[in-house]
Amino acid sequence: MMLYKQKKNQGPKGNRLLISVTVLGSAGPIRFVVNEEELVAAVIDTALKSYAREGRLPVLGSNLNDFLLYCPSAGSDALSPWETIGSQGARNFMLCKKPGTEKMETDGKSAESITTRKSPGNWKAWFNKSLSLKISSH
Template sequence: HITIPHQIKQETEMDITVKEIERAKMIKKKKIIFKDNRLLISINVVGSTGPIRFIVKADQTVKDVINSTLSRYGQQRRLPMFSSHCTSSFLLYCPYSPAQPLNPCSKIGSTGSRNFVMCKDPQAENLEVSADTTRKISGKWRVWLKNSVGLMLPLLKPTSHVFGIRIKRFCVPV
C-alpha cells in the first residue's frame, strides 16, 4: 500500500475538477454549435451533369431545400432545363431509402444524410404530358379543319389589291 501525501492528493483532486469543468464547458460549446448546425449537402439532379453543393441549416424543411436547389440550378444554367420551377413537382430522395421520397415538411437534418437525389414527380410529369397531348390533339383538329376547308377554298379567289393591301372580295365562278 502506497501512501500519498495530503498536499499532493489535494492537487490531483483540483486537477480533476478543473478538467471536469473544462470538459463541461466544451460540451456546452458543442451544444451551442449544434443549435445552429449547418450542413454541406450534395444534391444530384436526375439528368444533370453533376451534383449541386451548398450549405443549409439542419432545421430547414425539404421543401425549402428543393426551392434552393431549383434556384441554384437555374443560376448555373444547367441542362436539362425544367419547364416548371414549382417545388411541388419535384421530389427529394435519400440514397439510403430510394423507394420513398422525403416528406416536404420534414427537416433536412433529421434524415441523417448529406447526399440526396432530386427528380421530377412522375405524377406531375403525367399531368404535363396529358396537357401536351391535349394541345397536340387540338392542333391535329385544326390541321384537319384547314385541310378540309382548304379543298373548298380554291373556288374562292381574291380579286383585287389596293395600295399593296390585299382586299378580300371573293367571287364564286359560275
C-alpha cells in the first residue's frame, strides 16, 4: 500500500499562504498564515483580532463590517468579503476603515467623552509649563 504524502504548505483545504496586512495608520504590517480558500471577511476578522492581541495603536474595534480590505496590485476597488483571499494571487493587503464609520462613531458619543479626548493636550501644556518653571529656577 502506498501512502500519499502531502506537501508542507498544503493542508486539507488547500494551500496555505503567509500574508501581510498593513493597517492604515499603524506602524507595520500584521503577518499570519491563511488557507487560500478562506474568505476575505474571515481574513479581516483574523487581522483585527491579531491587531488587538498585539496591543497596536490606534485602537480599531472588532466589527469587521466597518473595514475594507484592498489589494494594492489589483487596483483601487476593495475586495468583496465573499471572495477567497487566494483569488487575488497576492500576499500583501491594506486594511482601511470604511469612510462613513468614523463620523457615525463621533456622532454617537456624548459630550463628556469628547472633552475627555481633549484632556491629554491640557496635560501636555501643564507638563511643559512645569518643566519650564523648574529649568528657570536653576
